[in-house]
Amino acid sequence: xxxxxxxxxxxxxxxxxxxxxxxxxxxxxxxxxxxxxxxxxxxxxxxxxxxxxxxxxxxxxxxxxxxxxxxxxxxxxxxxxxxxxxxxxxxxxxxxxxxxxxxxxxxxxxxxxxxxxxxxxxxxxxxxxxxxxxxxxxxxxxxxxxxxxxxxxxxxxx
Numbered sequence: 001x002x003x004x005x006x007x008x009x010x011x012x013x014x015x016x017x018x019x020x021x022x023x024x025x026x027x028x029x030x031x032x033x034x035x036x037x038x039x040x041x042x043x044x045x046x047x048x049x050x051x052x053x054x055x056x057x058x059x060x061x062x063x064x065x066x067x068x069x070x071x072x073x074x075x076x077x078x079x080x081x082x083x084x085x086x087x088x089x090x091x092x093x094x095x096x097x098x099x100x101x102x103x104x105x106x107x108x109x110x111x112x113x114x115x116x117x118x119x120x121x122x123x124x125x126x127x128x129x130x131x132x133x134x135x136x137x138x139x140x141x142x143x144x145x146x147x148x149x150x151x152x153x154x155x156x157x158x
Contacts, residue, residue: 003099004079004096004099004100007092007095007096009081009082009083009088009092010079010080010081010082010092010096011079011080011082011121012077012078012079013077013078013079013080013120013121014075014076014077014078015075015076015077015078015120015127015130015134016073016074016075016142017073017074017075017127017130017134018071018073018074019071019072019073019074019136021065021071023072024065024071024072024136025062025065025066027072027136028058028061028062028065028072029062031058032055032058032059032062035051035054035055035058036055038051039051039052039055061138064138070138070139070140071138071139072136072137072138072139073136073137073138073139073142074130074131074134074135074136074137075130075134075135075136075137075142076120076127076129076130076133076134076135077105078117078120078121079096079100080118080121081093081096106135108133110129113129116128116129117129
């Protein structure tokens with residue numbers, strides 16, 4: 001994400017919304033059920049091992065939530081690209097999409113919802129899209145994703 005943030009032709013906004021502990025637990029329960037179902041459906045050993053790793057990570061996060069060591073947040077990342085010409089804008093869009101895809105971000109171009117996206121990027125508490133498209137993430141993951149390079153910003157205790 002640092003390559004996107006460093007691009008002078010792109011504005012990036014990260015919106016984070018609190019998730020209640022009971023909602024966080026139910027979201028984790030749902031994610032664990034989905035992974036278990038996917039494990040039963042796939043016969044490939046490599047996919048099974050990948051799903052097992054995900055499952056273990058989810059159990060760890062759920063355990064941390066139970067102990068009060070972790071919280072979940074809903075997160076949306078918005079990017080607005082600029083260009084002096086149509087060609088420059090398309091090229092910048094392509095670079096930003098490639099950077100996000102490389103990091104395995106889920107991308108939604110907000111068809112017919114550009115105005116909602118613009119409002120969500122403004123410095124106001126309003127983000128209507130986060131309720132439908134927000135991804136639940138542990139705070140430790142969110143903190144690790146911020147484009148800062150200083151180790152002093154990392155706190156082992158959350």
